Every structure is written in C-alpha cells, then in structure tokens.
Amino acid sequence: MTLPARIRSWLDATLLRSRMEREMDAELRLHMEHHAERLILGGVSAQEAHRQARLEFGGFEQTKEACRDARGAGLLEDLLRDLSFGLRMMRKNPWFSAVAVMTLALGIGATTAAFSLVNAVLRALPYKDPQNLVFLYEPNDHIPNLPARSVFTVQCRLLRPETTKRIVCRPRSIHDRRYEPALGAQRSSVMRMVLKQGAALAVTGVGIGLVAASSLTRLMANLLFEVKPTDTESFVGAAVLFCAVALTACCVPARRATKVDPMVSLRYE
Amino acid sequence: MSEKMELLQGTLDLLILKAVSLGPLHGYGILLRIQQISKERLQIQQGSLYPDLYRLGHQGLITSEWGESDNKRKARYYRLTPAGKRQLHSEEERWNQMAGLMADILRTTPGEL
Numbered sequence: 497m498t499l500p501a502r503i504r505s506w507l508d509a510t511l512l513r514s515r516m517e518r519e520m521d522a523e524l525r526l527h528m529e530h531h532a533e534r535l536i537l538g539g540v541s542a543q544e545a546h547r548q549a550r551l552e553f554g555g556f557e558q559t560k561e562a563c564r565d566a567r568g569a570g571l572l573e574d575l576l577r578d579l580s581f582g583l584r585m586m587r588k589n590p591w592f593s594a595v596a597v598m599t600l601a602l603g604i605g606a607t608t609a610a611f612s613l614v615n616a617v618l619r620a621l622p623y624k625d626p627q628n629l630v631f632l633y634e635p636n637d638h639i640p641n642l643p644a645r646s647v648f649t650v651q652c653r654l655l656r657p658e659t660t661k662r663i664v665c666r667p668r669s670i671h672d673r674r675y676e677p678a679l680g681a682q683r684s685s686v687m688r689m690v691l692k693q694g695a696a697l698a699v700t701g702v703g704i705g706l707v708a709a710s711s712l713t714r715l716m717a718n719l720l721f722e723v724k725p726t727d728t729e730s731f732v733g734a735a736v737l738f739c740a741v742a743l744t745a746c747c748v749p750a751r752r753a754t755k756v757d758p759m760v761s762l763r764y765e
Numbered sequence: 766m767s768e769k770m771e772l773l774q775g776t777l778d779l780l781i782l783k784a785v786s787l788g789p790l791h792g793y794g795i796l797l798r799i800q801q802i803s804k805e806r807l808q809i810q811q812g813s814l815y816p817d818l819y820r821l822g823h824q825g826l827i828t829s830e831w832g833e834s835d836n837k838r839k840a841r842y843y844r845l846t847p848a849g850k851r852q853l854h855s856e857e858e859r860w861n862q863m864a865g866l867m868a869d870i871l872r873t874t875p876g877e878l
Contacts, residue, residue: 500825501823501824501825501846501848502823502824502825505822505823505825506823519831519841520815522839523791523792523815523840523841524792524812524815526791526792526793526834526838526839526840527792527793527796527811527815529838530793530834531793531811533836552811553811553812554810554811554812554813555812556812558812559812559813559815559816562815562816563815563816563819565816566816566817566819566820566823567819567820567822567823568823
C-alpha cells in the first residue's frame with residue numbers, strides 16, 4: 497500500500513512539478529490568510545494581523561523547501577541542478593577542465609591498459625590445473641636445437657609459451673627420485689622469471705607514463721600556481737611506487753608458479 | 766501548568782494522524798483542532814505542519830483532495846487512508862506503553878528497590 501503511494505507521490509512531484517508548486521504556494525498562503533482572519537476577528541488591525549500571521553508561520557521559502565524534500569521532489573531536480581552547475585564551471589575554465597579530464601582519461605587508460613596486459617599474460621590457460629602443464633621430451637639426434645643426449649630435459653610450460661623456462665637436471669631415469677629436489681632447486685629461478693616479466697611491464701608503463709606526465713605537468717605549470725614542469729621528487733616517487741606495486745602484484749602468480757609440483761606435472765603427461 | 770509546552774520530537778506526526786482521523790481537515794484546520802484538543806497548551810510552529818503533512822502523504826498514510834473551505838475558498842482537505850488508520854492504532858499503542866513505562870520508572874521510590 498505505502499510503496500506504490502510513495503512512488504506515485506514521487507512521480508507526481510517530479511513530473512507535475514509546476515502544478516505541485518502552484519498548489520503548495522496556494523495552500524501555504526491560505527493558511528496565513530486563515531490565521532490573519534482569525535486574528536482580525538480577535539480585534540487586531542488588518543495590517544498587524546497579516547504581519548503576525550507571517551511571523552507565526554515561520555520561513556515561507558524554508559517551509560516550501562522542506563515540503564519538496566518531504567515528497568522526494570528534490571532528488572532529480574538537485575541532480576540536474578548540480579550537473580548544470582558543474583558544466584557551467586567547466587565552461588568557465590576550459591583549460592583547467594581539459595587538463596583534469598585528460599589526467600583522468602590518461603590515468604584510467606593507463607591503468608586499464610596495464611591491467612588488460614597483465615590479465616592477458618598471466619591469465620590461466622583454459623585447461624584443468626593449467627599450472628601443471630609441462631612439455632616433456634627426450635633428446636633426439638634427428639631434431640636440432642635439443643639439448644645433448646645425456647641431458648634429460650623437462651621443459652616446464654608455465655602458463656604460456658613465452659614464460660617457458662627450461663629446468664635442466666641429470667637424473668638416471670625418470671623414476672629417479674633425485675630429480676625432484678633438483679627441480680625444487682629451481683624455485684628461485686622460476687620466481688625470478690615471472691618477476692622479470694612483471695618488471696618489464698612496469699618499466700614500460702612507467703616510461704610511457706613519465707613521458708606523458710612530463711608533457712602534462714609542463715601544461716599544468718602554465719595554468720597552476722607552484723607547479724614546476726619537472727618535479728623530480730614526485731616523478732621518482734611515482735615511478736618507484738608504480739614499480740613496487742607492479743612487482744608486489746607479480747609476486748602472487750610468481751609464488752604460485754614455484755609451487756608447481758613436478759611429480760604431479762609429470763604424471764599428467 | 767499554564768505555560769505552553771514544546772512538542773516532543775516525532776510527536777507531530779501522531780497528532781496530525783489523530784486530528785485527521787476525527788474528520789477531513791485542511792492544514793489550518795488541523796492546527797486549530799490540535800490546539801483545541803490540547804486546550805491550547807501545545808506550542809506548534811505553524812509552518813512545520815506542512816512538511817509533516819507532505820511526508821505523511823508521501824508515505825500513503827493520509828490523502829488529500831481539493832475542496833471548498835467555509836469562506837468559499839479552495840483548500841486542500843486531508844483524510845486518513847486505511848494504512849494511516851493502522852499506523853495511528855499501532856502508534857497509539859506504542860505511545861501508551863511508553864508513557865506507562867516512563868511513569869512507572871519515575872514513580873519508583875528508594876524503598877521499592
């Protein structure tokens with residue numbers, strides 16, 4: 497019962513705004529007239545009665561505003577008013593607005609680009625337990641570019657071909673338990689490999705970002721007080737911060753990569 | 766106690782519902798009726814009546830239609846809706862319970878504990 501009534505009331509207040517305003521005005525004025533008439537009946541002069549009626553009623557405009565709020569009429573109206581105010585301010589300072597918009601666009605663009613890149617490179621392959629995928633092959637004289645005969649090679653295909661890292665060991669046979677610690681010893685190198693990839697991403701991102709930022713700040717220096725075209729501290733700070741964040745973010749997949757159990761991987765083949 | 770009392774916060778809604786439950790009234794009529802029932806002992810800021818009326822209407826507890834006032838002028842008359850009637854009953858009950866509880870607490874003497 498009350499929810500439809502509320503929605504109808506809100507719609508009325510929004511769509512039939514001018515009618516609501518007219519009616520509200522008439523209603524409040526009538527109240528004051530009624531009160532003034534009563535005072536006149538009580539022996540007060542007409543002029544004094546109207547003055548007193550206005551006084552006792554309280555702020556006329558404030559009451560109207562409170563009535564509008566009570567009906568939820570302000571919601572849409574306030575939003576539109578704020579929007580138009582924002583647009584007016586932007587038109588007043590076109591350069592500042594352009595810089596602000598560009599900063600936002602660039603920031604969002606760069607972040608999105610970095611995230612989509614990271615997502616594409618580090619995303620799991622569409623297989624069950626993708627972290628356990630491996631290439632397994634034995635040396636073959638007929639195929640060039642393979643390691644020498646005596647070396648048993650396990651090429652661990654971590655996530656993507658470009659992340660492939662050869663893990664080399666010399667077991668007597670595939671069942672030799674000793675290749676396990678040998679593989680385990682490569683943990684740090686796997687970690688380093690993933691981190692290096694992240695670092696490459698971060699350095700590229702920081703490089704592009706710094707070039708863009710230096711041209712942006714040069715522009716800002718003309719518009720804003722106390723902004724130097726090349727603020728070494730903030731540039732270095734931003735670069736270091738960005739690299740740190742990127743490398744920290746890489747640690748998670750890197751650690752996961754080191755946790756690959758070679759035995760599980762081999763059994764899968 | 767002859768001096769006028771200020772309204773407790775949140776009680777104006779209940780007073781309006783009660784006044785309107787006795788018959789359709791326009792805004793000024795509601796004010797007069799509350800004054801009349803309370804024997805002029807309540808201090809009500811006249812303008813503050815209207816935001817409350819609009820809110821109660823927005824909540825579907827009262828409804829309004831335009832009609833003619835005593836001196837042939839168009840006025841908006843408010844009446845209670847069925848939801849408003851239910852609200853009035855539950856609020857009345859709650860108010861009486863609260864008032865009884867407060868009275869009991871304030872009557873307590875050291876010997877009773």
